[in-house]
Amino acid sequence: MDVLRPPLIRIGGRVYRKNLIQEQAFSHEEEEGFCAGPSDCTDEPCDAFVVEETERGFQCRVEVPSPLYKYIIGKKGETKKRLETETRTSIIIPKPGVEGEIVITGQQRSGVISARTRIDVLLDSFRKKQPFTHFLSFALNQPAIQERFLQFKEEVLEKCSKDHGVNSSLFQNPAKLHLTLGTLVLLNEQEIQKACDLLQRCKEDFVDQITGGQPLTVEVAGVEYMNDDPAMTDVLYAKVHMKDGSDRLQMVADQLVERFVASGLMLKEWDRVKLHATVMNTLFRKDPTEERNNTMTGKSSFKERESFNGRNILKLFENFYFGEVQLNSVHLSQRFSSDASGYYATSGQLFFS
Numbered sequence: 001m002d003v004l005r006p007p008l009i010r011i012g013g014r015v016y017r018k019n020l021i022q023e024q025a026f027s028h029e030e031e032e033g034f035c036a037g038p039s040d041c042t043d044e045p046c047d048a049f050v051v052e053e054t055e056r057g058f059q060c061r062v063e064v065p066s067p068l069y070k071y072i073i074g075k076k077g078e079t080k081k082r083l084e085t086e087t088r089t090s091i092i093i094p095k096p097g098v099e100g101e102i103v104i105t106g107q108q109r110s111g112v113i114s115a116r117t118r119i120d121v122l123l124d125s126f127r128k129k130q131p132f133t134h135f136l137s138f139a140l141n142q143p144a145i146q147e148r149f150l151q152f153k154e155e156v157l158e159k160c161s162k163d164h165g166v167n168s169s170l171f172q173n174p175a176k177l178h179l180t181l182g183t184l185v186l187l188n189e190q191e192i193q194k195a196c197d198l199l200q201r202c203k204e205d206f207v208d209q210i211t212g213g214q215p216l217t218v219e220v221a222g223v224e225y226m227n228d229d230p231a232m233t234d235v236l237y238a239k240v241h242m243k244d245g246s247d248r249l250q251m252v253a254d255q256l257v258e259r260f261v262a263s264g265l266m267l268k269e270w271d272r273v274k275l276h277a278t279v280m281n282t283l284f285r286k287d288p289t290e291e292r293n294n295t296m297t298g299k300s301s302f303k304e305r306e307s308f309n310g311r312n313i314l315k316l317f318e319n320f321y322f323g324e325v326q327l328n329s330v331h332l333s334q335r336f337s338s339d340a341s342g343y344y345a346t347s348g349q350l351f352f353s
Helices: 038-043 066-073 075-087 109-127 143-160 189-211 248-263 311-316
Strands: 008-011 014-017 052-054 057-064 089-092 100-106 134-139 178-184 216-225 235-242 276-281 321-327 329-334 346-351
Touching: 057 066, 057 109, 066 075, 066 100, 066 109, 075 089, 075 109, 089 109, 100 109, 134 248, 143 276, 143 311, 143 321, 178 248, 178 329, 189 248, 189 329, 189 346, 216 248, 216 276, 216 311, 235 248
Parallel strands: none
Antiparallel strands: 008 014, 052 057, 057 100, 089 100, 134 178, 134 329, 178 276, 216 235, 216 321, 235 276, 329 346
16 A cells, blocks of 8 residues: 555545555465354354255255355365364365355254355455446436537646646546446356346335436536545546436435345445546556446555646536436446447346336
8 A cells, every 4th residue: 555645434524544554464365264163063043044954964055156166165175175174064166167056065954054154254255355347327428428528628638738647548438427326246147137136126116216207317517536635636526416406316326225235235335325427537547448436445446546636627627517417227337348339238227217
């Protein structure tokens, strides 16, 4: 971590710098967080999972995306062997790349439950470390918005190109202008389908009631910076609000995220979704396709980033009007992808009307 530009944390509307903490490095990442002995088996909740009784004892099945198998196996199979030894079970894992169920068998019910519990703990820990694969988004790439965005880019480069760090590589791809509601790690087709199904249930449960089955008319106007020093800006975004002054867009966003967090498909980051459309981002310097959730901060967010001086941009374009747009759907967008229009490929979609 760069001590001069530490990660930022938003609490109660304020931005705080995160202090540097010396972390221990472990050589075997697969073993991280795994600590339990044989005596713990009887401490597991016996009704937490479906455990079947068989002729040879007991059995439990758990669906695990294939990219996570390696964390259960461990380096040279050490984690799997350790689990089996300490819980007195046998763990059968499908071949790498083959989707299927992990089967835990053992003569003692408590041992099977213990193994299953520990596998869940391992998977939860390492799933959180996976880069996100999808995100919920509102597309803002309508032609009129794109045209105004390109005008904004042209004027910024004309008037502010002499400011430190300001150049054309900072700007968003106009075809990918969007609002990010939240990010997801979906590691196989089953998880993608689960997210799609949840989107449709959200439509029935509350979205239709909030939107009245009609598109939401929003205005994209004004710019703001994400961090705490405009002279060292990493993200500049356009502000978005309902044209009628209501908070219906915020309600839809917040309730969608709340539902996805409750399902386990999304991690909770903030109390409310920050409605913003990124227009400039220092991450784009190295990777123009990057669409990370810009409200999330951390080591990777600030690694090798060269900030730009956004003071003049904020002063000259404080109230820049990007236009009005009709939002009629929420996309389950796929990271690092494009469809025929240039927007992100869509794995699923919730329509308002």
